[in-house]
Amino acid sequence: MAAQSGKSWVLAVTAQTPTNIAVIKYWGKRDEELILPINDSISVTLDPDHLCTTTSVAVSPAFTHDRMWLNGKEVSLSGGRYQNCLRELRSRASDVEDEQKGVKITKKDWEKLHVHIVSYNNFPTAAGLASSAAGLACLVFSLAKLMNVKDDHSRLSAIARQGSGSACRSLYGGFVKWIMGKEENGSDSIAVQLADEKHWDDLVIIIAVVSSRQKETSSTSGMRETVETSMLIEHRAKEVVPKRIVKMEEAIENRDFPAFARLTCADSNQFHAVCLDTSPPIFYMNDTSHRIISCVEKWNRFEGTPQVAYTFDAGPNAVLISHNRKAAALLLQRLLFYFPPQADADLNSYVIGDKTILQDAGIQNVKDIEALTPPPEIKDNTQTQKYTGDVSYFICTRPGRGPVVLTDESRSLINPETGLPK
Ligand SMILES: Nc1ncnc2c1ncn2[C@@H]1O[C@H](COP(=O)(O)OP(=O)(O)OP(=O)(O)O)[C@@H](O)[C@H]1O
Numbered sequence: 001m002a003a004q005s006g007k008s009w010v011l012a013v014t015a016q017t018p019t020n021i022a023v024i025k026y027w028g029k030r031d032e033e034l035i036l037p038i039n040d041s042i043s044v045t046l047d048p049d050h051l052c053t054t055t056s057v058a059v060s061p062a063f064t065h066d067r068m069w070l071n072g073k074e075v076s077l078s079g080g081r082y083q084n085c086l087r088e089l090r091s092r093a094s095d096v097e098d099e100q101k102g103v104k105i106t107k108k109d110w111e112k113l114h115v116h117i118v119s120y121n122n123f124p125t126a127a128g129l130a131s132s133a134a135g136l137a138c139l140v141f142s143l144a145k146l147m148n149v150k151d152d153h154s155r156l157s158a159i160a161r162q163g164s165g166s167a168c169r170s171l172y173g174g175f176v177k178w179i180m181g182k183e184e185n186g187s188d189s190i191a192v193q194l195a196d197e198k199h200w201d202d203l204v205i206i207i208a209v210v211s212s213r214q215k216e217t218s219s220t221s222g223m224r225e226t227v228e229t230s231m232l233i234e235h236r237a238k239e240v241v242p243k244r245i246v247k248m249e250e251a252i253e254n255r256d257f258p259a260f261a262r263l264t265c266a267d268s269n270q271f272h273a274v275c276l277d278t279s280p281p282i283f284y285m286n287d288t289s290h291r292i293i294s295c296v297e298k299w300n301r302f303e304g305t306p307q308v309a310y311t312f313d314a315g316p317n318a319v320l321i322s323h324n325r326k327a328a329a330l331l332l333q334r335l336l337f338y339f340p341p342q343a344d345a346d347l348n349s350y351v352i353g354d355k356t357i358l359q360d361a362g363i364q365n366v367k368d369i370e371a372l373t374p375p376p377e378i379k380d381n382t383q384t385q386k387y388t389g390d391v392s393y394f395i396c397t398r399p400g401r402g403p404v405v406l407t408d409e410s411r412s413l414i415n416p417e418t419g420l421p422k
């Protein structure tokens with residue numbers, strides 16, 4: 001390692017990585033340490049304009065140990081999962097040369113050099129919005145760029161997988177499959193892209209962030225308990241998911257929304273059924289989640305063909321995938337009819353992300369929400385009850401691109417002189 005000037009230097013890279021939502025769920029591991037799943041899964045990558053992680057990573061001979069700051073606070077990197085990712089990356093690092101700075105790092109130097117990681121999520125962390133997926137994928141992707149790791153995205157996905165299973169699917173945009181693999185060392189348990197985000201760009205995604213005070217069981221411990229105690233999970237992993245994966249790939253390839261929606265809803269419901277079949281049972285959805293399902297099911301039935309698909313991860317938040325903008329506007333009207341904001345709320349912070357959907361729905365202010373009439377599929381007055389305040393806010397988004405390096409220095413979260421957070 002050399003610097004022509006002889007003085008210390010800091011070399012940094014910044015990247016942005018999306019989050020993803022599974023439409024065929026990963027639930028259950030066959031190897032806890034390597035994070036190897038018991039079935040394949042398929043996800044949609046969400047637009048990083050609305051939900052993403054930005055991570056800057058830096059290396060300098062002046063750094064004394066590996067350090068990480070998350071959303072402005074220093075956090076420990078001592079956890080086994082972070083350590084596994086760092087070890088894997090260091091072992092694959094290559095020579096790096098920065099002529100401008102007069103820096104030369106050899107493959108061997110990486111064993112001794114330390115890194116600083118500064119990361120920021122543009123959405124709530126640990127709130128059931130898959131921050132760990134975007135976060136771990138971004139950590140792996142940005143460090144791989146810094147360390148000149150030559151592996152392709154699929155090989156990098158196998159490293160991100162060891163940080164958090166679902167993170168491996170955030171290495172690609174569009175529609176992504178995590179192949180469970182057969183090898184004991186996990187080398188073939190990787191993510192592959194099924195189609196990019198332009199393949200099916202009519203889809204509109206609305207996330208209802210559901211207010212919840214209850215403490216949730218983490219995905220990691222929840223799926224462990226399911227594998228240990230549920231009899232249904234084996235049937236799901238061996239018999240149900242393999243067939244659904246084939247059908248879901250077909251639905252995505254053919255942009256067959258009815259098939260896509262039926263499979264997505266059925267798989268979310270089965271995932272929550274295996275949670276209920278766990279001992280003691282795990283409840284991730286709450287009454288609000290159930291009301292959203294019921295609203296979508298009634299509307300889909302009324303129309304005779306699915307307009308919207310719903311899916312829920314390990315929490316009460318609903319991810320609603322609409323066939324197109326028109327269906328999304330009609331969905332938003334329904335959601336705002338049932339779940340209006342509190343009297344003092346500001347519409348601007350109640351519906352965030354792509355606000356053009358709100359315009360399509362003809363809603364400019366809170367008065368327009370009050371004026372919404374019950375949807376036509378409602379036949380009697382008992383179903384027109386409103387649940388003010390049960391949804392915290394809505395995020396309007398769409399399928400999005402995979403990780404990118406941000407070359408604009410002003411986007412870096414690291415001070416180029418000190419190597420500390422800006
Ligand atoms: N940007 C990030 N960089 C590195 N690690 C992150 C980042 N964001 C989140 N994490 C890690 O993920 C953890 C949160 O994961 P957790 O599974 O609890 O929540 P979530 O992923 O937001 O929600 P869920 O898994 O229920 O969808 C954080 O405590 C942190 O360890």
Ligand SMILES: C[C@@](O)(CCOP(=O)(O)OP(=O)(O)O)CC(=O)O
Pocket residue numbers: 021022024025026027035041132163164165166167219220221312313314
């Ligand atoms: C319900 C899920 O979101 C579960 C995600 O589990 P995690 O990837 O968070 O679990 P670990 O691998 O233990 O970190 C379904 C999915 O994303 O496929």
